[in-house]
Amino acid sequence: MLSKNAIAGLDAPHPAALWVENVSLDPLQIDCVTAQMLAILDNHSKLGLEEQITLIAIYGVVKDRPGLIFDQVVHNLIDKARTQSDARIMQELHDLRLTAEQRIPKQIMRHFKLFLAESLNGFDNSLDARSLI
DSSP: OOOOOHHHHSSSSHHHHHHHHHHOOHHHHHHHHHHHHHHHTTTTTOOHHHHHHHHHHHHHHTTSSOOSSOOHHHHHHHHHHHOOOOOOHHHHHHHHHHHHHHHHHHHOOOHHHHHHHHHHHOEEEEEEHHHHO
């Protein structure tokens, strides 16, 4: 049985969400977060469960910030996919993930993942730089 402190901790914001609230990410970095969210929902993420939880927490904070590639329509689809899962939605997510992979250079994504890992090092132990890159 969970203690009251453990149960209270379930309602506490994720440390990465607290961190990103005070960080100014540029629009391409916002798109990198969105691309990672698309990969998670498309079951194509190479991240472990803890890293995925961290990225989902970050996405929850930054999804309303403007990106260069993805607009609100994409974020609405992501929201829908998190509550519903039908073949049409999953195909749209898959296509958007492929678009993200084509439009965001691999070097930019690697640099962003390294930035996240270094920024959260010691602050959020769930993010391991080796698993991100």
